[in-house]
Amino acid sequence: MAWALNQRQxxxxxxxxRVANRCxxxxxRARHRPRLLSLFLVVTAAVAWQAAADGxxxxxxxxxxxxxxxxxDEGALKQALQQxxxxxxxxxxFSIGHRGAALRFPEHTRESYLAAAxxxxxxxxxxxxxxxxxxxxxxxxxxxxxxxxxxLATDLASKCxxxxxxxxxxxxxxxxxxxxxxxxxxxxxxxLCGRMDVSNPRATSVAEYLSAAPESTADAACGxxxxxxxxxxxxxxxxxxxxxELKAPEVPMPFxxxxxxxxxxQQMIDEYRTAGIxxxxxxxxxxxxxxxxxxxGNDPAFGRQxxxxxxxxxxxxxxxxxxxxxxxSMAALASQGVKIVAPPMWVLVTLDxxxxxxxSAYAKAARAAxxxxxxxxxxxxxxxxxxxxxxxxSVADAIDNDGDTYRMLDVLARDVGVIGVFSxxxxxxxxxxxxxxxx
Numbered sequence: 001m002a003w004a005l006n007q008r009q010x011x012x013x014x015x016x017x018r019v020a021n022r023c024x025x026x027x028x029r030a031r032h033r034p035r036l037l038s039l040f041l042v043v044t045a046a047v048a049w050q051a052a053a054d055g056x057x058x059x060x061x062x063x064x065x066x067x068x069x070x071x072x073d074e075g076a077l078k079q080a081l082q083q084x085x086x087x088x089x090x091x092x093x094f095s096i097g098h099r100g101a102a103l104r105f106p107e108h109t110r111e112s113y114l115a116a117a118x119x120x121x122x123x124x125x126x127x128x129x130x131x132x133x134x135x136x137x138x139x140x141x142x143x144x145x146x147x148x149x150x151x152l153a154t155d156l157a158s159k160c161x162x163x164x165x166x167x168x169x170x171x172x173x174x175x176x177x178x179x180x181x182x183x184x185x186x187x188x189x190x191x192l193c194g195r196m197d198v199s200n201p202r203a204t205s206v207a208e209y210l211s212a213a214p215e216s217t218a219d220a221a222c223g224x225x226x227x228x229x230x231x232x233x234x235x236x237x238x239x240x241x242x243x244x245e246l247k248a249p250e251v252p253m254p255f256x257x258x259x260x261x262x263x264x265x266q267q268m269i270d271e272y273r274t275a276g277i278x279x280x281x282x283x284x285x286x287x288x289x290x291x292x293x294x295x296x297g298n299d300p301a302f303g304r305q306x307x308x309x310x311x312x313x314x315x316x317x318x319x320x321x322x323x324x325x326x327x328x329s330m331a332a333l334a335s336q337g338v339k340i341v342a343p344p345m346w347v348l349v350t351l352d353x354x355x356x357x358x359x360s361a362y363a364k365a366a367r368a369a370x371x372x373x374x375x376x377x378x379x380x381x382x383x384x385x386x387x388x389x390x391x392x393x394s395v396a397d398a399i400d401n402d403g404d405t406y407r408m409l410d411v412l413a414r415d416v417g418v419i420g421v422f423s424x425x426x427x428x429x430x431x432x433x434x435x436x437x438x439x
Contacts, residue, residue, distance in 0.1 A: 059089045059120045065431035072403030077410055084435035093122035093241055094413075094438040095429040098377050098422040099140060100124065106194035107148065108138040109223030113234060120430025123241040123283060123420065126231040128268050129249075134259055135186040136228035136268060140197070142250040145179035147199045149192040149225070152177055152206045156191065159183045166204040174201035175209050182251050186227065194223025228268065232275045243283040244268055245309070246291050265291050269302045279304065285342065287311050289333075296337040307374060308333065310343040320347045320362040320394065330369035340419075341366055342374040345408065346394040348416050357395050357408065363416045375412060376422035378405065378429060406432060413438065 066085055072078040100112025101119055108127060116124050126138040143161065145151045152164050160179035167175040176199075181189060195210070203209035226234070228244065235242045246268055254260045265286075272282050285307040286292055295303035312318045318325045320343075333341065348363040366373055381389045384404055387396030392408065399408070409432050412418045423429045432438075 058118055059091055059430070060118050061089050061120060061427040061431050064425060065428050068403055068405050068428060069431075070403070071401050072406055073401070077406065078403070081406060081432070081435055084431070087434065089120055089430060089434040091117070091120045091122045091240070092430060092433040092439055094420050094433040095119075095121045095123075095426045096243060096374070096420050096422045097121035097124040097426045098380070098424050099127065101425055101427075102197075103379055103424040106196055106223035107140060108226060109194035110226055110230075110234065111223050112194075113226070113231065114238075116426050117238045117240055119425070119427035120434065121240060121423075121426035123243050124231075124235055124238075125243045125245060125285075125422070126226070126228055126235075127245045127247050128228050129181050129247045130255070130259075130264065131181050131184060131186045131189050133185045134256060134267075135189075136271065137181055137186070137189055138226045138228060138231050139181055139247070141247055142182055143178055143180035144197065145181060145183075145192070146177040147195075148197045149179075149194055150210065150222075151179045151184075151192055153210060154191065156184055156188055157206075159188075164206050164209065167202050169202075175199070175203040176201070177209075180250060182249075182255065189225060192225055193221075194225050229271050229275065232271060232277060236275065236277060241281045241283060242272070242277070243285055243307070245285040246288075248288065261291075262294060265294050266298070269295065269299050272302065283307055283340075285309050289328075289338075292338060293336060303337070305340065306338070307340045307342050308338050309376075310341050310347070313343065313347055320360040321350060323361050323365050326362070326365065330365045330371060334369045334371055338371065340372045340374060342376065345375050345378070345391045345412065348373065348375055348418070349408070349411055350394050351398055355398055357398055357411045359411070359416045360394065367417060373416065373418045374420040374422070375416075375418050378409060378421055378423040379425040380423075 069078060069081045069085070072081070097113065097116025097119070099107035100109065101115035102112060105112035105115050113124055127140045128136050129139045129142040130136055139145070139148065146160065146164070151157055151160065157163060157179070160177055161183055162178035164177040165175065167173065198212050199209050200212040232242060246265055249255065249261065249264070269284065279301040282302055283305045284295055284302060287309040289308055292303070292306045292308045295306045297303070313320060318327070323329070343362065348360055349357050350360045352358045363373065377391060381391050384392065384399050384402050388399040388404070392399045395408070398404070405428060409421065409429065412421060413432070413436065421429050
């Protein structure tokens, strides 16, 4: 009886508030009045159905997670993950769609976002930049249109900051261009197609430059670009949380005379207020600590979940194993109101004397200071047989097959204690989170 009540309480916790509250009431009553048990079981069935509608419906993780599990070294973790192959699989905030599902869909397109939601991502990212008429749009950087869209194949190519220039074999100069969202208006931005972010540096024509794109899914041959406001509406309709990243301007600020960095930062938050989105569903991010502190100080309801994307290690001035190089320190960040830090995965882990992946000094210092941790980016490294590249650099000697994706994820979740993981293929993280009961 006690076990049954506990299981049904778990169902209640995953259902809608209205049904959950009714079920919790019956849980309390049924503990003392066994005659209510029959009615309770009926309501439980309704709760289970509602949980399926809310948390399970539309979640399709595909075959990749199980392929990764099959590739793992034998051990308890592999056995545990194999037991979950038949689900059920849940949407979870632990799984964050990095630019959507960018492994196979053009990033920051409607198609990529829908794929991320289908793969169980409970939070989806829109990187935010602005057009020439100061409208907010979803792009990884302000000046990436030449590789992430078809702008060079359109009449709008003439508006690019730097038009296409072919490769010059004699000098070794690669082909290139520079096309920015701030080069065009929102109306012009809407004319473009999203594409996989790749180009041919040896190209002598625009067609060759754009022909290097790998195959993506058929329904994303012309990815639908999104404004920030449209992403909010879509994410709201999907029932997922939102993590906008304020991208660094690549044009002089103030832009257009009076458009300052602060106005830009506030505009992003204001679009959530206009849409009526509760602050608890928004996780604003920036690599610039000043942006995070601005939100904390000027809009604390949204600043409470502001994420400091910590990229301080890329210039070599800070070392994950040496806390004395952390400037500002974890304690100093916490004292300024920062609650969440988000470094790349490799910063959070290291190898112990026996070659096991373990938390780094950075991870331990962050937790000791009371900071939550999010990390990036799983499924962005290609094949892992040669050590995994950038995202695995601190543990490369322990990485030798694609199944090690889950070994890394398990250490991040279980030992480091991260609260979320960005992934280019959210299904991989959703599988693990559903199996391990992570919300």
